[in-house]
Amino acid sequence: MTSHDNIFPGKPSRRIVIAGLAGGALMAPRVARASEKVNLVLNWTPTADHAPYYFAKAEGWYEKEGIDLTIEAGRGSGASAQRVAAGGAQLGIADMATALLARSRGSNLSAVMVVYANSPQGFYWLKSSGITGPKDFPGRSIGNPPGDASRLMWPAFARKVGIDPASVRFVNVSPQAKIQALRSKAIDITSDFYNEHDLKVREFGADLGFAPWREMGLNPYGNSVIVNGDYLAKNAETVRKFVRVSQRAFHACVGDIGPGLKALMGAVSGLDESNQRDQWKRILELMRDPTTTSVALGALDANRLKDDYDLVKAFFENVGEVDLSKFATNSFLDTSIKMPAA
Numbered sequence: 561m562t563s564h565d566n567i568f569p570g571k572p573s574r575r576i577v578i579a580g581l582a583g584g585a586l587m588a589p590r591v592a593r594a595s596e597k598v599n600l601v602l603n604w605t606p607t608a609d610h611a612p613y614y615f616a617k618a619e620g621w622y623e624k625e626g627i628d629l630t631i632e633a634g635r636g637s638g639a640s641a642q643r644v645a646a647g648g649a650q651l652g653i654a655d656m657a658t659a660l661l662a663r664s665r666g667s668n669l670s671a672v673m674v675v676y677a678n679s680p681q682g683f684y685w686l687k688s689s690g691i692t693g694p695k696d697f698p699g700r701s702i703g704n705p706p707g708d709a710s711r712l713m714w715p716a717f718a719r720k721v722g723i724d725p726a727s728v729r730f731v732n733v734s735p736q737a738k739i740q741a742l743r744s745k746a747i748d749i750t751s752d753f754y755n756e757h758d759l760k761v762r763e764f765g766a767d768l769g770f771a772p773w774r775e776m777g778l779n780p781y782g783n784s785v786i787v788n789g790d791y792l793a794k795n796a797e798t799v800r801k802f803v804r805v806s807q808r809a810f811h812a813c814v815g816d817i818g819p820g821l822k823a824l825m826g827a828v829s830g831l832d833e834s835n836q837r838d839q840w841k842r843i844l845e846l847m848r849d850p851t852t853t854s855v856a857l858g859a860l861d862a863n864r865l866k867d868d869y870d871l872v873k874a875f876f877e878n879v880g881e882v883d884l885s886k887f888a889t890n891s892f893l894d895t896s897i898k899m900p901a902a
Contacts, residue, residue, distance in 0.1 A: 595623060597649070597790040605633045605735065608813065612806060614824045616808070624804070625781055627802060638658055638712050650787065652787075655780075664873075665699045671785065672853070673893065681713070700749055703732075703750045735752075759838070804892070807858050
């Protein structure tokens with residue numbers, strides 16, 4: 561997977577484009593009109609990885625582009641993909657593999673920007689429980705919400721590490737209750753994003769066990785911006801504006817997360833600033849890869865996307881054919897905005 565330009569504007573023979581959707585709208589003359597109401601449903605409750613959207617909204621950047629943005633909390637990537645596909649929200653945040661699986665089963669959605677170039681998924685446990693790694697998961701309980709992307713993608717992880725996907729028992733646990741459930745031994749294992757890693761290290765210290773997916777040979781794209789297919793076909797220019805404002809906001813937050821966290825915490829109660837700052841440091845690791853640093857912040861690589869699709873086909877049943885050129889695109893990105901190399 562060394563090619564980054566197969567979906568990069570300027571090499572049309574190989575790039576991924578959403579045929580017939582963006583071209584005409586991008587070339588059409590701009591017409592002044594009232595702000596358009598747009599809903600963005602998040603993958604979970606708002607935390608540091610969502611700060612750039614709140615920052616851009618607070619700064620009036622979306623409004624300046626004619627977008628009246630409403631940001632809604634989510635209940636998992638599976639739920640946000642379902643909501644966007646059904647038209648309940650025009651835009652959403654969802655794990656790429658989860659969105660791919662949904663698309664393969666008929667959901668009308670496409671991906672227009674990658675937020676996590678590296679998988680944030682990981683499993684946590686207490687070493688004192690006798691678990692030394694994933695090989696010890698069989699017979700144990702895993703606590704996470706029903707819509708959690710790691711639960712949906714569990715068969716792929718299990719088979720990759722050589723255990724039976726049916727060998728564990730899932731327990732419904734809210735995101736906020738994961739640490740307490742692990743501490744009380746109500747569950748043996750929990751899944752969580754790498755963003756929250758420092759919180760668990762402080763809580764459990766040397767007793768904490770951790771298995772990041774990306775170090776297990778599974779590194780599918782993580783959180784991505786998805787859009788309803790019908791909406792995209794009719795509103796490609798609005799999508800382009802949303803994506804580029806979001807890119808700009810992420811880039812600003814990479815430079816200084818302070819204003820982003822101020823906007824986030826001004827809109828969302830119950831967040832601890834120091835924890836959110838720790839989260840953002842981990843998020844920077846997840847955002848950075850050769851494509852986002854050389855092509856554009858938010859860009860995906862066609863070869864990696866194909867690998868993600870092959871992963872979904874290999875480990876899931878009822879996976880339909882997906883034309884990747886109509887599922888994902890870099891064409892809405894501003895290629896002058898790149899993720900800093902460090």
